[in-house]
Amino acid sequence: MTEDRIQIALGLIGWSSVMVLSALAMATGLAATPLDQLGMRPNGSCLWSWLYHHFVDSVGVGGYDAIQGALAPPLRLNFHMAGVLLLWASFVYFSDQQYGECVFSLPLSIWWSGLHSMCLYTLYFFVLNHLMDGVSVPGGPRASKIQRQPIWDDRLTTLDDEDKEKWKCMVAEESHEDTETKFPGKKLTGEPSGRQIWSRATTSASNHDKEKLIQEMALGGRSYSGFNPSKNPNSSDVIFRAHQIRKYLSIDGNVPPPATPPKSIQDCTRKAAHFYSMLQCSDGHFAADYGGPHFLMPGLVIAWYIMGKPSSCLNNDQIKLLKHYILVHQQSDGGWGTHIESPPTMFGSTLMYVAMRLLGVPKDDPAAVRGRKFLKENGGVLYTSSWSKFYLCLLGLMDWRGHNSVPPEMWLLPNWFPFHPGRMWCHARMVYLPMGYLYGSQFVYEDAETDATIQSLRSELYCENYINISWVKTRHWVSPLDDYSPIPLMMKTMQNLLACYENWDIFQPFKRFFREKGIKFSLKYIHAEDKQTNYIDIGPVNKVLNMISHYHATGNDLNDPTVVDHMMRVQDYLWIAEDGMKMQGYNGSQCWDTSFCAQALFEANLLDEFPGVSRKIWNYLERTQILSTEVSQSSPAYKYEANEYRNMYYRHISEGGWPFSTSAHGWPISDCTSEGLKAVLCLLRTKCIQDSLKDKRIVCISEQRLYKAINVLLTYQNEDGGWATYENNRGWGWYEQLNPSEVFGDIMIDYSYVECSMATLTALVDFREMYPHHRPNDIQQSINKGHSFLKSVQREDGSWYGSWACCFTYGTFFGIEGLVKCGESLDSTAIVRACKFLLQHQRKNGGWGEDFTSCYDKDYAKNGMKRYGDEGSGVVNTAWALLGLSIAKYDDVDAIRRGVQYLMKRQLPSGDWPQEGISGVFNRSVGITYTAYRNVFPIWALGRCYAVYGNVFNETE
Numbered sequence: 001m002t003e004d005r006i007q008i009a010l011g012l013i014g015w016s017s018v019m020v021l022s023a024l025a026m027a028t029g030l031a032a033t034p035l036d037q038l039g040m041r042p043n044g045s046c047l048w049s050w051l052y053h054h055f056v057d058s059v060g061v062g063g064y065d066a067i068q069g070a071l072a073p074p075l076r077l078n079f080h081m082a083g084v085l086l087l088w089a090s091f092v093y094f095s096d097q098q099y100g101e102c103v104f105s106l107p108l109s110i111w112w113s114g115l116h117s118m119c120l121y122t123l124y125f126f127v128l129n130h131l132m133d134g135v136s137v138p139g140g141p142r143a144s145k146i147q148r149q150p151i152w153d154d155r156l157t158t159l160d161d162e163d164k165e166k167w168k169c170m171v172a173e174e175s176h177e178d179t180e181t182k183f184p185g186k187k188l189t190g191e192p193s194g195r196q197i198w199s200r201a202t203t204s205a206s207n208h209d210k211e212k213l214i215q216e217m218a219l220g221g222r223s224y225s226g227f228n229p230s231k232n233p234n235s236s237d238v239i240f241r242a243h244q245i246r247k248y249l250s251i252d253g254n255v256p257p258p259a260t261p262p263k264s265i266q267d268c269t270r271k272a273a274h275f276y277s278m279l280q281c282s283d284g285h286f287a288a289d290y291g292g293p294h295f296l297m298p299g300l301v302i303a304w305y306i307m308g309k310p311s312s313c314l315n316n317d318q319i320k321l322l323k324h325y326i327l328v329h330q331q332s333d334g335g336w337g338t339h340i341e342s343p344p345t346m347f348g349s350t351l352m353y354v355a356m357r358l359l360g361v362p363k364d365d366p367a368a369v370r371g372r373k374f375l376k377e378n379g380g381v382l383y384t385s386s387w388s389k390f391y392l393c394l395l396g397l398m399d400w401r402g403h404n405s406v407p408p409e410m411w412l413l414p415n416w417f418p419f420h421p422g423r424m425w426c427h428a429r430m431v432y433l434p435m436g437y438l439y440g441s442q443f444v445y446e447d448a449e450t451d452a453t454i455q456s457l458r459s460e461l462y463c464e465n466y467i468n469i470s471w472v473k474t475r476h477w478v479s480p481l482d483d484y485s486p487i488p489l490m491m492k493t494m495q496n497l498l499a500c501y502e503n504w505d506i507f508q509p510f511k512r513f514f515r516e517k518g519i520k521f522s523l524k525y526i527h528a529e530d531k532q533t534n535y536i537d538i539g540p541v542n543k544v545l546n547m548i549s550h551y552h553a554t555g556n557d558l559n560d561p562t563v564v565d566h567m568m569r570v571q572d573y574l575w576i577a578e579d580g581m582k583m584q585g586y587n588g589s590q591c592w593d594t595s596f597c598a599q600a601l602f603e604a605n606l607l608d609e610f611p612g613v614s615r616k617i618w619n620y621l622e623r624t625q626i627l628s629t630e631v632s633q634s635s636p637a638y639k640y641e642a643n644e645y646r647n648m649y650y651r652h653i654s655e656g657g658w659p660f661s662t663s664a665h666g667w668p669i670s671d672c673t674s675e676g677l678k679a680v681l682c683l684l685r686t687k688c689i690q691d692s693l694k695d696k697r698i699v700c701i702s703e704q705r706l707y708k709a710i711n712v713l714l715t716y717q718n719e720d721g722g723w724a725t726y727e728n729n730r731g732w733g734w735y736e737q738l739n740p741s742e743v744f745g746d747i748m749i750d751y752s753y754v755e756c757s758m759a760t761l762t763a764l765v766d767f768r769e770m771y772p773h774h775r776p777n778d779i780q781q782s783i784n785k786g787h788s789f790l791k792s793v794q795r796e797d798g799s800w801y802g803s804w805a806c807c808f809t810y811g812t813f814f815g816i817e818g819l820v821k822c823g824e825s826l827d828s829t830a831i832v833r834a835c836k837f838l839l840q841h842q843r844k845n846g847g848w849g850e851d852f853t854s855c856y857d858k859d860y861a862k863n864g865m866k867r868y869g870d871e872g873s874g875v876v877n878t879a880w881a882l883l884g885l886s887i888a889k890y891d892d893v894d895a896i897r898r899g900v901q902y903l904m905k906r907q908l909p910s911g912d913w914p915q916e917g918i919s920g921v922f923n924r925s926v927g928i929t930y931t932a933y934r935n936v937f938p939i940w941a942l943g944r945c946y947a948v949y950g951n952v953f954n955e956t957e
């Protein structure tokens, strides 16, 4: 009897341990799979990965990659399940052998374990794939719409002549030298190519007549009449363009494009290419204004202020231009938008107002009075969104209790944890990292209590008395103007629980212990990001927050080498245009624009006509590919290329990839790699590059390097067959339930996008055409999966939602091109529906137009590009639509002709096109400027239309 009891007890223990073990195995398998897809070996967080790694891989039979790669998702699940089943059966069998018969007989135990496994399998499959919704496709329905319009007073603003002419855009090595002379004894690390900074020039414009011509050319053949946001808040990049044209014309033999209007499509394309070639920088890249968002520069101003206003971070000349920018973008009601075309929001207004005051605009200046009126009419800054509240807390303009918790402890969660921050989209991850550090340290500007401006701001920003505010209650307050992504219930609940953790005494000893560890890890991680990016950092937000974090960590030491390293890279984000100085959304769009230029000229058959331009593009792409093995060992980035560090800091492999901007930035992106690769392949097919390679006038990009690019691209593919931006998708759609930012949509995970997928698929197809023997099966498999993905995200109406530019026209151009290159037949339903969608939206004047509201509302802008286009049409949208229709060889030649004639008609006398509405977008709600698009896409579209349809465009109507 006693023996029986012991047997049953032991059996039960055996059973429960089996259950726990298998649940654990399931959980780690489930949770760790996406994190293991870093394009490298498993990090040991998943039991099965660990087993493969140690047993299968060590015997050298192709290893983990081969197994993982070969297993399609359902199979992979089965693999996990088989493992669980085996473990289970053996355990039960073992206990059965040991402890006699009763319930644990062999057939029964197999039956039970089988049943149990089936149940878990079902749970696994359904929960993961259905309820958790593997990845939800961006572009789903959006309820709220932009209700208001931005309105500016009709006023012309101009920069002082001195400001227009005395600034010089320096690139590459010259830019490094300039910065290094300002920081004696310090050296910048990383590849200099592509770096672009604005510095005061010592020479001024000389010949007056020539200067007039240059200014006119920069404006497309019209004379400069200043900047008037009520006409168009998008600046035209006149200052940079004038600067480049001046440089170009100063070289003997260089002439501007002919003034006569082009008579044919080829003339028009050639003239456009000639004009655009004048803008190319000496290192081969195409520079341009990459501004737009209004919430970036205030972050920098706040950092500068907190750090004691060092002139090595921002000097007086820059401050003057930053103020100018803030003032010209203020709208009639006193507010500022989240970006240049947005109606005023509390997010934009709070930050711009604070920046304006910190830069020295007095409280009673009319702009400040109007700004304050706007803020107070909307409830004061207690109703601004969380990202601006964060900056207010740093400055001592808000109590940290008024901000929801950003616990740095989140980094201490085990990697397998379903909500580990390492699974977040890298931009969100890299912003919440320093936020966690600064929140955890409860950092506040050290002079806040004595600083007169801060004290005054405390009364300017609130409707109530600052000292009487019950901060904890205000944590969730947000104005409807900002509430694009209302905080979901799940996140609110979590924030409330965290508020207990932050404030209840009972948790404090526990919190102290873990907080310290979290802060320590965060700082280590921040440092790794700084080194990996040569202190540029992934984007403008974490750039500034990382700098403040180091300032804090070093005990507010401005001379600390890390803080100085950071300050040396501030210039990389600043840009001057006719609306003043702005902080850009990135350190530029160099590689992206340059890769497009190569492809546009290739399709227009002009690369050989502009051999100098082609060679310079080649050089840029050659120097910009990320090649860890060739990074000098002395570079701080070197160490972090090792897989050990990549694993530790959740980074995908980079070797072989191309970035969006510069090599020094160091973060490759799937579509930037693809566009870079396609550009190289185009160049390789031209005579001028082939000859230059033969006589060694340019450095060779070896086949091995192209293979590395292919490797990165293949590792980037998600399980759904699509491609995300920087990394594989590591989480699930439900993560969006934890989105803590009210102003951005879909920021929590890296989704598969039509743009990234099309770019990668077309790169794979182009590559296979030239190198059919390299990994043919992997490439074919990948193309097949990608092809199905593209079809799966096509919308009912035949369009695709564009996540990174405005909007359906962009997405649909990408969708069509992707399908066609994957071999979809031109008369298939998918292609015909997509082309019909485009045709339905062609406007009376022959063009196409959409503005930013399409992206925000997730609904085609009914009035087209109403405000800043031409009767609803815009040149960039028209070019995208033509590119889509012509790759599909759509047979409505009349529609194509009208589109082409529209582009030709809109070309300016200089060969340029006008700057219309904002083209780019991110996170659904923020517009971003792509100045180069107005040149490169029309060239490309005209080139392609001519190649596909021949000379049917020249008869005028």
Ligand SMILES: CC(C)=CCC[C@@H](C)[C@H]1CC[C@@]2(C)[C@@H]3CC[C@H]4C(C)(C)[C@@H](O)CC[C@@]45C[C@@]35CC[C@]12C
Pocket (backbone or CB within 6 Å): 427, 428, 431, 539, 540, 541, 585, 586, 592, 660, 669, 671, 672, 725, 744, 755, 756, 804, 921, 922, 923, 928
């Ligand atoms: C952290 C937040 C909310 C703001 C900082 C801004 C960045 C998130 C974005 C600024 C530039 C973006 C848009 C960047 C630009 C290029 C695109 C793309 C065109 C290559 C696209 O196809 C893939 C995504 C992009 C990389 C982008 C991501 C988001 C930005 C970094």
